Amino acid sequence: MSRPWDWSPLDLPAHPVPGDPTEIRSSAAAARATGTSIETQSRRLRRLAKADGWDSESGRTFTTSAEPLADAIDRAKQRYLDLAAALDTYADGLDDLQRQADRARLDADDAKEARRTADRFVVPGETDPVEVERQEAARTRAVELADADLADAKAVITRLVGSGGDASGEYGALNDRAIAAIRLAGDDELRDTWWDGVKQVVHDAQEALNITKDVLSILGFVLGLAAMFAGPLAPLLLGLSIAVAALSLLITLAQAVAGDATPADVLGDIANLGMACVGLGGLRAVSRAVTATKTSVTHSGAAVRANAAAPKHANAVRAQARRELLARADAIGRNPTVRFVDELVGGGGLELFLVRRLARGGPSATAHYGPGMLWAGISGPVGLVGHVGDVVTIKTIVSDLTDGSYRQKRREPVVGSL
Structure with missing residues (x-):
């Protein structure tokens, strides 16, 4: 489904659920690649430390410090893998919400077009009063259905973003979960301390x-x-x-x-x-x-x-x-x-x-x-x-x-x- 740009059918200036899932997934892939690269480097470091030919003072110093350094690198790896998982989850959730918003926008467009059609309907001047009443009732029902469909489409948007913008609704909850997951990815023994200064x-x-x-x-x-x-x-x-x-x-x-x-x-x-x-x-x-x-x-x-x-x-x-x-x-x-x-x-x-x-x-x-x-x-x-x-x-x-x-x-x- 192509992304609509005109959100005037819902009386909105722009897409109510902004963001680019493709870019987010690209960032997740980059984070996962970094984690994999870190794992590869730590494995190479351990292999190098166990290799022959380090029979010197500097070589022995290197082999002694290589294992703790590799352990530190492995701990950093998990940060990137958890970050990648959090970003992928966020991208999937964002993609789902945007699809719902896009469908609501199309429904609103259809509802407004139906309302315009009903408003333009003119009851012909029939001589039979019963027929005139029937067609007036049909036009009224068409207007009511169009208004109900438009209200339902707006209700979807309200459910997604609430009445206060992107800080509430399902979109706000999704953002909150993503922020918590990203923070949790860095909440380990490597978290920032005074040493980071x-x-x-x-x-x-x-x-x-x-x-x-x-x-x-x-x-x-x-x-x-x-x-x-x-x-x-x-x-x-x-x-x-x-x-x-x-x-x-x-x-x-x-x-x-x-x-x-x-x-x-x-x-x-x-x-x-x-x-x-x-x-x-x-x-x-x-x-x-x-x-x-x-x-x-x-x-x-x-x-x-x-x-x-x-x-x-x-x-x-x-x-x-x-x-x-x-x-x-x-x-x-x-x-x-x-x-x-x-x-x-x-x-x-x-x-x-x-x-x-x-x-x-x-x-x-x-x-x-x-x-x-x-x-x-x-x-x-x-x-x-x-x-x-x-x-x-x-x-x-x-x-x-x-x-x-x-x-x-x-x-x-x-x-x-x-």
Whole structure:
């Protein structure tokens, strides 16, 4: 049935039962989809927390906190599902009331047309008084029936909306039930408290916090690049990059509490912090392995040359060999190509490999080489992933700045937030 627009037959300026059930059902579907998405994210979070490969301090911290976080996400899910049910019920009720109102309007239109027809009826001038009386009575009955039908149609509207508008009648009762159901959907352990004031402060600062995280992303990238060529200062710079990643994670966690960050945002920052920790740990482990290997290689290589020399020249040959091997080992570490490859993807493994090839080395070189190469094999690819992620982030920032949408996107609502 098409919706009528002219409500003058009932002496009304507009539809007495306003609202769009289709839009309401669309909102219910969106709420239900959000609840389903929350359930999916909590399931993924639990699965991720139980996965292997979190054997680090940051990883253990994540696995410990993941289950309570998933429980909180599940509680939020029920809110959306209950909201969806309340909206669907309201849409069904509204649709029924509007159909009744539409039928009443059509009945009123028919009644008024019947009344106009009866009013226009003219009793012919018959000579038989009985026939004249009969036709007058028929016209009167037609007028009375039309008036009764119109009164019945208006009674339907009165039943639906009462005499005081949409605050009374069945429509008002339907609205009251919907309001109660929606409030009940949020009446749980997650209901608003004083803490929501704090969350509101975080939400109001959404743009500023997102800009701050962009600055931290760029700073972390710069610190990582600087560490490639900082030599002894590399551990300090990587330590600063860990602090930057930790600060970004704290901001994202605060935003997640305020509903301005998704689980993917939180996990992304946790991964960034984990990669920064792996980078620093790998640097230290590989540096120890390179130092130990240099010492072992220079000593063993010098010993081999000294044993091949005449006894009276053995000490001099050994000292000269040590200096030469140490100089060659240091040159490997200063080689720009080696530095670039190691910092970009090698994790220090190329330098360790080349130093190990200078001489056979002793037990110390053998003991440190395997663990050092293992750390390099882990931290190198992890560092490359981090560099690629930083480049993508910076590219996005530059793109948003270029097209003028930067600030707008930094304050947009977050879909699928915690």
